[in-house]
């Protein structure tokens with residue numbers, strides 16, 4: 001199984017609550033722990049502007065590239081604007097396209113980045129500039145590599161941008177399991193939203209996720225699942241209010257991969273959020289997802 005990664009995913013945000021240093025730390029850890037070796041990593045090309053325009057408005061793309069976002073638009077992103085940011089998000093979108101292709105080839109692939117599910121066609125918000133998930137799906141559809149896709153969004157925050165982008169599109173089923181009483185507000189409806197109370201723990205979460213996956217896969221047969229494996233349902237997350245343990249998060253990953261394997265559906269993974277008090281915990285959660293993915297790939 002290949003991993004898609006670029007050193008330029010790191011936005012060098014310093015002490016920002018979004019620890020973009022995690023991408024590099026994850027790479028170092030999976031190499032140190034000998035879960036993966038250097039030749040397992042594939043460097044993505046940046047998405048082309050044509051690929052990005054499959055999802056985003058031309059005017060928004062132009063403003064991003066020319067540094068013409070307004071003060072309010074930058075406030076809404078909640079991360080500082082820079083040319084490096086633009087470079088990183090174009091690469092992350094290219095990474096999700098490549099991870100989708102490799103998943104179709106190998107059964108599973110992880111983009112060690114991406115998962116920017118809060119980005120809408122005409123604006124970004126909540127640390128998300130371009131919706132790499134939607135760009136990847138639209139590109140694979142355009143290339144006729146897939147017809148139908150399902151997003152399984154397990155980030156603690158609802159996948160509002162992804163839900164809005166695919167609203168009314170019967171070729172994409174969006175499933176989001178999240179804390180109801182948390183950003184974003186409002187939450188445009190996904191095909192299936194699983195709204196959880198504050199403080200939900202492992203057993204209830206896994207029960208709800210399994211029911212949701214079973215019912216989604218009964219009514220919809222995708223050619224690809226895009227698993228948005230946010231680390232922020234973790235009990236010690238600063239921006240999440242669910243109470244999953246490290247073990248519960250591993251069981252979550254296994255559940256998604258098992259359901260996909262039962263139906264022979266390839267899975268492309270992106271990392272999305274993770275704001276644990278200790279960045280080591282966020283890195284641990286993401287590297288576990290990658291280790292478990294590798295088990296299922298072999």
Ligand SMILES: [Zn+2]
Pocket residue numbers: 155156157230232272273274
């Ligand atoms: Zn999140």
